[in-house]
């Protein structure tokens with residue numbers, strides 16, 4: 001029976017599709033079969049997969065499907081749940097009635113949150129929606145847990161140790177907000193860094209396939225690129241592990 005991860009955020013551009021691609025890359029590279037269901041009408045994931053097939057970066061461990069008139073979310077989940085180990089559901093950036101369907105099929109809901117005022121407000125609304133869903137449920141244990149992931153974190157914040165002075169090239173408000181968001185939402189311990197490799201993944205295909213091509217290349221620059229893709233993939237695998245071991249930033253405070 002597949003484990004289902006539902007991406008949700010009321011804010012467009014928060015990083016849902018990027019995290020979907022990261023998780024699929026990590027599952028595929030570690031030889032776990034996964035299905036991505038693209039619920040976003042803009043079809044970001046479907047288009048990504050078309051490109052990956054065209055550029056030769058597709059991975060046989062990843063299947064991509066979008067619902068059709070004949071095949072809704074529930075049909076797709078039940079059709080594939082015994083065929084794949086993981087199902088990732090990417091959604092569009094606004095709250096809607098589908099959010100309840102998403103919660104009903106997911107084992108965990110993942111909410112990316114960027115360091116911006118609007119993202120913080122929308123994340124708070126998503127959390128309130130989740131709490132309300134639990135309150136209204138006959139059995140609250142049937143509602144999947146919701147985990148916040150800090151998305152697109154600048155490298156100087158990624159390596160910053162709390163209590164140390166602000167990195168020089170970072171705005172004071174951005175610095176303060178980073179820790180305010182951590183205290184407010186207690187996100188997963190693993191953040192998603194801002195990385196050029198994640199943009200390249202958008203244009204090429206899953207990280208593991210790109211890494212393998214770079215490694216196999218005779219070109220020195222491509223071989224060098226392989227180191228960066230290896231780090232990007234390692235980070236994606238760490239995120240997957242963190243989703244399942246559920247370590248949160250708050251767990252380490254005051255330890």
Ligand SMILES: Nc1ncnc2c1ncn2[C@@H]1O[C@H](COP(=O)(O)OP(=O)(O)OP(=O)(O)O)[C@@H](O)[C@H]1O
Nearest residue numbers: 012013014015016017018093152193194195198199
């Ligand atoms: N960690 C990251 N590093 C570099 N670029 C990123 C990162 N996360 C997101 N981006 C870029 O930001 C843009 C928006 O990200 P993404 O498409 O993942 O957001 P989304 O939540 O799926 O948006 P939408 O609601 O429109 O579907 C994309 O161009 C993506 O490449």
Ligand SMILES: [Mg+2]
Nearest residue numbers: 016017040044
């Ligand atoms: Mg998207």
